Amino acid sequence: MSTILNVVSVEKYYGTKVNLKKALDRIQFSVNVGEFVSIMGPSGSGKTTLLNCISTIDSISAGHIYINNEDLAALPLEKMAAFRRNNLGFIFQDFNLLDTLSIEENIALPLSIKNIPAKEIQQSVQLLMQQLGITDIASKFPPQVSGGQKQRCACARAFINRPKLILADEPTGALDSVSTGQILTLLTELNRQEQATILMVTHDPLCASYGKRILFLKDGHLVKELHRGQMSRTDFYHAILSEISALGGEK
Numbered sequence: 001m002s003t004i005l006n007v008v009s010v011e012k013y014y015g016t017k018v019n020l021k022k023a024l025d026r027i028q029f030s031v032n033v034g035e036f037v038s039i040m041g042p043s044g045s046g047k048t049t050l051l052n053c054i055s056t057i058d059s060i061s062a063g064h065i066y067i068n069n070e071d072l073a074a075l076p077l078e079k080m081a082a083f084r085r086n087n088l089g090f091i092f093q094d095f096n097l098l099d100t101l102s103i104e105e106n107i108a109l110p111l112s113i114k115n116i117p118a119k120e121i122q123q124s125v126q127l128l129m130q131q132l133g134i135t136d137i138a139s140k141f142p143p144q145v146s147g148g149q150k151q152r153c154a155c156a157r158a159f160i161n162r163p164k165l166i167l168a169d170e171p172t173g174a175l176d177s178v179s180t181g182q183i184l185t186l187l188t189e190l191n192r193q194e195q196a197t198i199l200m201v202t203h204d205p206l207c208a209s210y211g212k213r214i215l216f217l218k219d220g221h222l223v224k225e226l227h228r229g230q231m232s233r234t235d236f237y238h239a240i241l242s243e244i245s246a247l248g249g250e251k
């Protein structure tokens, strides 16, 4: 199995000497191509910081992060941005869609900023919208559709480029339970059928149970790893719940 992400002894501090906050403490793990990994932990444990460091939205204080064997922090800014564009897909809790673009145009955005013929872009977008069941809202604008539909659109936008790694921060945090189930099923399908590698942050055990492996963060430390193995999702969910209680509760 080849490694897509390698996080080596990563530390992240916020603030200055008098007001120093260690958000990540010697975090170390790797993710193989095609994995679906959930990162769990209570509020303030460092989940978003970790994801932002991996995506180079934030900078690390020590250690290394390799994506596809590339140390992103060592790249000049322009190359870093290009690497991010070509290799990473992002899904956020609050969708981050552009309200002035239609659903279709939002999905096409990662391709539009590359030099790809319009016809090719349109074909890829059409195909993916069919797959995700959002063809009927193609020409609507984000404010005109539901939260679940917005997040479907955001998933399509994250995937249209066929990125090596999809990073999702609480992707269902703003959704009702029905839409949550649909988005998680969608991510599972992208992972299974399209071999998309997914790293998803969530504080919700049910959401986390869709992953194949869980990394538990607590106070900036990686304290535990759980593998789903041959477990059903329900059994995995219960295993996650007992792990959370063993680690001292969620909140």
Ligand SMILES: Nc1ncnc2c1ncn2[C@@H]1O[C@H](COP(=O)(O)OP(=O)(O)O)[C@@H](O)[C@H]1O
Pocket (backbone or CB within 6 Å): 014, 015, 021, 022, 023, 041, 042, 043, 044, 045, 046, 047, 048, 049, 050
């Ligand atoms: N920009 C920042 N400046 C100072 N402290 C921060 C900043 N971002 C996060 N933190 C602190 O780092 C810790 C981890 O935060 P975060 O990664 O957002 O946690 P989570 O996503 O797990 O809720 C928290 O104690 C938070 O207050």
Ligand SMILES: [Mg+2]
Pocket (backbone or CB within 6 Å): 047, 048, 049
């Ligand atoms: Mg967070």
